[in-house]
Amino acid sequence: MLSHCKLGVIAALLIPMAFAQDVVQPGLAPGTSRDRVPTPAPNAYIVTFRTGTPKSARALAALQSGAQLRFNLDNVAAVVVTVSNAAALNALRNNPAVLRAVPDYVVRTTEKPSGTSGGKPGGGGGGTSSPLTFNTRQIIPYEVQRIGIPGQGNDGTGIGVAVVDTGIDSHPDLAPSSSSFTAFGSSCQDDHGHATHVSGLIAALNNEIAIVGVAPGAKLYCVKVLDATGSGTDGTTMAGLDWVLTNRNAVTPPIRVVNLSLGRSLALGETLENTALRPIIQALYNAGVVVVAAAGNSPDLEVSQFVPAGLPEVISVASTVAINGIRTCYLNGDPALGWVPADTASGFTTDGPAVTISAPGEEHTDIVNLGSAGCVGLQYGAISTTRGTTGATRKVAGAEARGTSFAAPLVSGVVARIIQKLLVPATGDAAEVEGIRSWITANASRKNEAPLDHPWANVNYPYTYDGKREGIAQAPK
Ligand SMILES: [Ca+2]
Ligand SMILES: [Ca+2]
Structure with missing residues (x-):
């Protein structure tokens, strides 16, 4: 580097x-x-609960553990929290309704x-x-x-x-x-x-x-x-x-x-x-x-x-x-x-x-x-x-x-x-x-032909081009 x-x-x-x-x-x-x-965001976690755990129960679990609730999702049983100390994270992880808590990675x-x-x-x-x-x-x-x-x-x-x-x-x-x-x-x-x-x-x-x-x-x-x-x-x-x-x-x-x-x-x-x-x-x-x-x-x-x-x-x-x-x-x-x-x-x-x-x-x-x-x-x-x-x-x-x-x-x-x-x-x-x-x-254009190889593929770069030439997207005519 x-x-x-x-x-x-x-x-x-x-x-x-x-x-x-x-x-x-x-x-x-x-x-x-x-x-x-990927870098974990500081003190941020995604906590997944058992399927069907209500939003209110998830919010309460976060509150009781001392975590700060950032997002409480409608469509999956998960919350996004920030935790200021290891005790709060452990309390969440030990909650019987919690399946896992993983770092919230930067995208x-x-x-x-x-x-x-x-x-x-x-x-x-x-x-x-x-x-x-x-x-x-x-x-x-x-x-x-x-x-x-x-x-x-x-x-x-x-x-x-x-x-x-x-x-x-x-x-x-x-x-x-x-x-x-x-x-x-x-x-x-x-x-x-x-x-x-x-x-x-x-x-x-x-x-x-x-x-x-x-x-x-x-x-x-x-x-x-x-x-x-x-x-x-x-x-x-x-x-x-x-x-x-x-x-x-x-x-x-x-x-x-x-x-x-x-x-x-x-x-x-x-x-x-x-x-x-x-x-x-x-x-x-x-x-x-x-x-x-x-x-x-x-x-x-x-x-x-x-x-x-x-x-x-x-x-x-x-x-x-x-x-x-x-x-x-x-x-x-x-x-x-x-x-x-x-x-x-x-x-x-x-x-x-x-x-x-x-x-x-x-x-x-x-x-x-x-x-x-x-x-x-x-x-x-x-x-x-x-x-x-x-x-x-x-x-x-x-x-x-x-x-x-x-x-x-x-x-x-x-x-x-x-x-x-x-x-x-x-x-x-x-x-x-x-x-x-x-x-x-x-309906792709030049399927099995394009993408064409980059001139420097496999000559100077460690490309992973897969040989599958999926073609170029085409909108409906
Ligand atoms: Ca390809
Ligand atoms: Ca315009």
Whole structure:
């Protein structure tokens, strides 16, 4: 890691300031460390009770033990608490109604970290941070074009999509429902920018400004479970998902889709079977709510080591590039293709058999020679609605918006359009979710061909590309 950091600094000094893109150097692990080891939130626990233990009994148990109750869930017999001392934790664990108490792990956005990026916003190369605020037209992002441009009767109208994320900014190109949930205070305002970018790719309005999303007729629901740093926990995520499940049919239009551009790797001793997030995800699945999850940004991890994307109930989405990038240099063993073609697997994406589908989580990657920094990859983000502006940029909080975070919302938009067009029987149960998964898989573009191998796969990185080329998600025509 030390050499990684050193080289990162050297690269930073050598990169012309005009390049705002993230720089990835061959032979070095990508900047994925924050995905690797989940951190327990201080003094925070998720306490699971015997099935059927009433909410009131759970609250009383927490009170009597001396724990502070943060969330008491409706749909699973669990509470999220903070405990100030070991005695309180032991008292809870010794309660005969309690099955287990596990640490409340930190989850984060699945936006790829800045890594070795050395550029500053502003300047050329497509990396400008000045929002595009066209008054006479809007942009259709390349990512949306690759998935399928919306049309009349094919735009998600009447379908609610919950963005379980950092909140949603009051942006003129977004029109979320006034029904919302926040795990932090009373506002669902986006204090980070991630969810505003994600929201635009799902449902930015079809008008004359900013961009258009995959499903501009869909109704967004703001479910804020991550804070201004893009961090939350299993507990805040569970509380947000619990709100969705409880309120999905009480709001208009009903919530049918959940976008989760967040996650964490499994902790030591934790499995997909016993992870705290599983029961609420299963409950949504059994109610026919489609949960779309970003596969993660650790190419040396299997998606099965990442939650929630590894859970079999979710539709997990890996990342590709939307359009061709340029290629001016080659390493030993590289195929001399001449460019980085559209539908190439992103260098950062997590993969594995549990990935349902791929979609563009970045606009394109250039592989170019940057002087003494050598042959590097420049990743360009997806253009979308940007927090604190009335327009759209490729950036979230100053960093290029690339990562499986931006692939998942495209698929959430696809799901909204599938449901709107009644392409799968609306049985309101797990069969409906599996029907939608099957539709997505069957209608993928370039199935068994894409994602194309990243030029540096297995040459310089320890990629886990599984050989299953699930294809690129396509919206209904
Ligand atoms: Ca628009
Ligand atoms: Ca794959």
